[in-house]
Amino acid sequence: MRSRFRGSAFVRHRLIQQAIAQALTPQYEAVFSDRSYGFRPRRSAHDAISQMHQEGLAKGKRCHVVDCDLQAFFDTVDHQKLMGKLRESIGDPRVLKLILKYLKAGVILPKKYYEDTDEGVPQGGPLSPLLANILLDELDHELEKRGHQFVRYTDDFVILCTSPRAGQRIMASVKSYLKKTLKLIVNEYQRSAG
Numbered sequence: 001m002r003s004r005f006r007g008s009a010f011v012r013h014r015l016i017q018q019a020i021a022q023a024l025t026p027q028y029e030a031v032f033s034d035r036s037y038g039f040r041p042r043r044s045a046h047d048a049i050s051q052m053h054q055e056g057l058a059k060g061k062r063c064h065v066v067d068c069d070l071q072a073f074f075d076t077v078d079h080q081k082l083m084g085k086l087r088e089s090i091g092d093p094r095v096l097k098l099i100l101k102y103l104k105a106g107v108i109l110p111k112k113y114y115e116d117t118d119e120g121v122p123q124g125g126p127l128s129p130l131l132a133n134i135l136l137d138e139l140d141h142e143l144e145k146r147g148h149q150f151v152r153y154t155d156d157f158v159i160l161c162t163s164p165r166a167g168q169r170i171m172a173s174v175k176s177y178l179k180k181t182l183k184l185i186v187n188e189y190q191r192s193a194g
Contacts, residue, residue: 013102013105014125014126016098016102017102017125017126017127018126018127020095020098020099020127021126021127021129021130023095024090024095024130025041025130027089028089028130028133028134028137029041031137032133032137032140033137033140033141033144033152035051035140035143035144035150035151035152036133036136036137036140036151036152036153037051037151037152037153038129038132038133038152038153038154038155038156039129039130039132039133039154040133045153048151048152048153049151051151052149052151052158052160055149055151055160063160063162064160064161064162064163064164064166064167065158065159065160065161065167066158066159066160066161066167066170066171066174067156067158068156068157068158068159068171068174068186068187069155069156069186069187070155070156070178070184070185070186070187071184071185071186071187072185073132073154073155073184074120074121074122074123074128074132074155075119075120076119076120076183076184076185077119077120077121077131077132077135077184078119078182078183079100079103079104079118079119081135081182081183082103082121082131082134082135083096083099083100083103085134085135085138086099086134099127099131102122102125102127103117103120103121103122104116104117104118105117105122129154132154132155133154135182136152136154136155136182138181138182139152139157139177139178139182140152142177142181143157143159143174146173148160148161148170159174171186174186
């Protein structure tokens with residue numbers, strides 16, 4: 001997504017976003033899935049790979065990988081769905097109003113045209129990674145409930161399974177869940193992990 005603010009307003013908005021992110025992160029970190037690694041304190045892509053290796057690849061039981069990448073994730077986040085998730089745990093309407101203003105701020109296009117934003121989360125904003133994890137935490141808990149071995153790094157995740165056929169079933173089910181529940185689309189890949 002393109003730049004939303006210019007000059008001193010840009011700096012002020014980034015400071016406000018950073019303050020909101022710092023205030024909310026401890027609250028959400030306490031409930032986020034252990035299988036989520038992107039944009040989280042003391043967690044890295046290397047940790048995600050290590051987790052995946054320990055969970056199934058090293059044991060040789062789950063050698064097929066369902067590799068999911070969410071299509072244009074940051075540009076297509078449904079504001080209504082995200083705000084609903086935020087209302088579940090943020091009681092201060094002023095904070096919710098600030099976040100919604102941030103989401104709806106619009107973009108300045110290259111020829112200095114302004115365009116409203118009815119969906120999406122601005123890439124590169126200090127608050128965006130936390131908002132992404134808040135929305136996708138619902139996916140993490142759904143996958144855990146289904147008993148899948150998986151790891152997620154921001155809008156990419158892999159699910160380990162026992163065969164290509166199991167992978168196809170899992171992919172179809174996850175695609176359906178994401179489309180219906182979070183209004184997100186999956187780019188799909190499947191490959192053996194051997």
